[in-house]
Amino acid sequence: MLILVINAGSSSLKYQLIDMNGEICIAKGLCERIGVDGKIEAKNMRTGEVYEEETAMPNHTVAFQSVKKALISGNAKVIDDLAEIKAVGHRIVQGGALFNKSVVIDNEVIDGIESLCDLAPLHNPAHIQGIRACIEVFGKEVPEVVVFDNAFHSTMPPEAYMFPIPYEYYEKYKIRRYGFHGTSHRYVSARCAELMGQDIKGLKIITCHLGNGASITAIKNGEVVDTSMGLTPLDGFIMGTRTGGIDPSAVTYLQAKEGWTPEQTDTVLNKKSGVLGISGISNDDRDVKAAALEGNARAKLARDIQWYQIRKFIGSYVAAMQGVDAIVFTGGIGENTFDLRADVCEKLAFLGIALDAAANEKTIRGAEGAITAPDSPIKVFVIPTNEELMIARDTQDLVK
Numbered sequence: 001m002l003i004l005v006i007n008a009g010s011s012s013l014k015y016q017l018i019d020m021n022g023e024i025c026i027a028k029g030l031c032e033r034i035g036v037d038g039k040i041e042a043k044n045m046r047t048g049e050v051y052e053e054e055t056a057m058p059n060h061t062v063a064f065q066s067v068k069k070a071l072i073s074g075n076a077k078v079i080d081d082l083a084e085i086k087a088v089g090h091r092i093v094q095g096g097a098l099f100n101k102s103v104v105i106d107n108e109v110i111d112g113i114e115s116l117c118d119l120a121p122l123h124n125p126a127h128i129q130g131i132r133a134c135i136e137v138f139g140k141e142v143p144e145v146v147v148f149d150n151a152f153h154s155t156m157p158p159e160a161y162m163f164p165i166p167y168e169y170y171e172k173y174k175i176r177r178y179g180f181h182g183t184s185h186r187y188v189s190a191r192c193a194e195l196m197g198q199d200i201k202g203l204k205i206i207t208c209h210l211g212n213g214a215s216i217t218a219i220k221n222g223e224v225v226d227t228s229m230g231l232t233p234l235d236g237f238i239m240g241t242r243t244g245g246i247d248p249s250a251v252t253y254l255q256a257k258e259g260w261t262p263e264q265t266d267t268v269l270n271k272k273s274g275v276l277g278i279s280g281i282s283n284d285d286r287d288v289k290a291a292a293l294e295g296n297a298r299a300k301l302a303r304d305i306q307w308y309q310i311r312k313f314i315g316s317y318v319a320a321m322q323g324v325d326a327i328v329f330t331g332g333i334g335e336n337t338f339d340l341r342a343d344v345c346e347k348l349a350f351l352g353i354a355l356d357a358a359a360n361e362k363t364i365r366g367a368e369g370a371i372t373a374p375d376s377p378i379k380v381f382v383i384p385t386n387e388e389l390m391i392a393r394d395t396q397d398l399v400k
Contacts, residue, residue, distance in 0.1 A: 002026075002084050003395050005388040007091045008130025010122065011035055013063045017071065017078060017085070018392040025388070027078040029070055031063040038063070042070035044078050051076035060133035068137060088134055088144040089395035091183065091387065092127045093233075094120035095148030097174045102151065102394040105131060105144040113146065119178075119231065145395040152182030155223035160320075163230075177235075179227035181209040184385040185217040188330045191383050195370070196326060204321045206314055209385065210334035212240035212283055216310065218317035226320050228313055234270055237309035238302075240283030243273040244309065278302035285333050285340075307343045314344065318351065324378055327353075330385040336364045341371060345380055352377035 001021070007014040011034045017027040029042035029051075038057030043050050051074045057063045071079055079085070090105075096116040103109055110131060117124045127146075134144060153161075161177040162170065169175045185207045192207075193200035200222040207217045215236055217227040228236030230245075237244040255265055276283040279302040281291050291299035318324045329341055338361045345355040354376035363369050363382040372380045 001086045001396055002079070003392045004085050004088045005091070005391045005395075006088060006130055006134060007388075008060060008126050008133075010126040010129075013060060013067070013130060015067055016388045016392075018388065020392060020396050023389055023392070027071060027076070029067060031057060031066055033057065034060060034063050038066070040066045040070060042067075042076045044076040046078065047076075049075045060129045061136050064133050064137040082138065085138070085142065087395050087399040088138060088142060089391040090127060090131055090134070090144065090146045091149065091391055092146045093123035093149045093180060094178065095146075095150050096178065097176075099146075099148050100151050100154035102145055102147045102398060104398050105135075105146055109146060143399040145391075145398050147183060147391045147394050149180045149182050150178040152186040153177075153179030153217070153224045153227050156226060160226040175231060177227070177230045179215065179217070179224070180229045180233045181213070181215045181217075182224075182227075183387040183390045184209045184330060185215075185219070185224070185227070187386050187390045188328045188383040189217075189219045189222075191368075192326050192328050192381055195368075195381060195383075196379060203325045204323050205326045205328065206317050206321075206324055207328045207330065208310065208314070208334050209331045210310070210329065210337075210340075211331035213242065214239045214331065214333070216313045216317065218320050220321045226317060237313055238278075238306050239274045240285075241271050241274045241276045243269050243277075275302045275306060278305060285337055289337075289339075303340075307340055310340070311344050311347055314348065324351070326379040326381060328381050328383050330383050335366070335382055335384055338364060341380070341382070345372070353380060355380070 003018050003020060005016045005018060013031040013034065015029055016025050019026050026045050028045060029040060031040045033039055034057045039054045041052050051070050055066060057066065068082055070076055072082060092113060094116050096119055098112045110128060113124055114128055163175060188207050189205045190200060192205055193203055205219045207219060209215050213233055215227060215229045218225045234242050235245050251265060254260065274283065275288055279288050279299045281299055282288055288299045288302055292303055314327065341360055342355060345353045354373040356371055356373050360371040363371050366384050368383050370379055370381050
């Protein structure tokens with residue numbers, strides 16, 4: 001079965017075509033600048049051939065037409081006819097309290113996703129555009145599935161997901177911790193159990209998804225007991241451009257001093273803060289690391305804050321689960337920044353983590369494996385995430 005996996009943004013559309021016979025990605029691509037001018041980059045993963053074209057993409061429907069063209073024609077062609085694609089899976093950031101598992105798309109599901117736009121104003125409207133455009137191009141006869149980023153976190157107990165504000169706001173608006181990156185946390189925790197040769201239902205695992213957006217999750221016996229992101233992906237610890245958790249009074253104080261509107265506040269906290277705000281250089285760890293090595297004190301401070309907060313969250317989740325068997329690093333930073341991993345592991349050595357420095361330094365750029373010594377009581381792994389495969393698996397299970 002061929003399944004197309006879609007991740008639609010407001011001005012972008014990423015896709016992978018996965019052959020579920022062997023779970024192999026046979027094509028991937030990206031449409032950019034939708035609504036501005038438009039560009040597609042597509043790759044045939046079997047041959048390595050690349051197709052690129054700059055073309056007008058006024059909306060997501062036209063972008064899907066470009067995807068169709070790249071899949072069935074040109075030098076990066078992988079199939080003869082769009083009918084070979086038997087199902088489509090979509091990534092949805094926010095399912096709120098309405099959706100705690102993946103579901104087949106119908107009008108009621110679309111309405112439900114749309115009703116949650118206030119909780120994810122940057123993501124859910126774009127996902128809906130992608131769904132509707134996909135239906136327009138593929139037709140209603142091709143089954144489509146939505147996989148929610150927060151669904152994996154739906155097992156959290158109330159003491160973990162409730163915010164200590166007047167209860168009426170939870171009842172009226174469902175203000176609570178939802179968590180994100182759930183598809184990634186689900187994939188790497190399951191893969192961790194496989195690598196350990198153990199049943200996940202007997203393990204305590206802490207998964208660290210570290211990229212420009214970052215979150216850490218505590219998984220006990222295969223179920224999430226806590227996660228760092230909250231109502232939105234802003235909560236938690238310092239990220240590329242996001243604050244993570246800070247004193248709410250600091251926000252209201254700045255609003256009074258600077259005269260910020262809610263929209264301006266959102267922009268500062270989501271897009272101008274974090275590693276970028278502290279370093280004043282970049283939200284890209286590679287740039288910040290280079291500056292720190294050259295003696296830039298603010299760049300070093302940004303990394304120090306990030307590493308400290310990651311250690312602090314891991315430690316708190318060890319307490320929440322009353323122990324830990326394994327820790328996983330994933331995401332662009334988690335998979336490639338070995339000095340971050342070394343700092344975290346060495347300063348948590350008191351827990352029983354014995355880092356293998358050589359293994360740590362070589363486990364980068366897509367490599368998978370343990371970075372602790374064979375006799376380390378707590379295992380630490382680097383596992384490249386594969387959210388698209390998880391979406392494809394859910395899609396296959398539901399359409400079958």
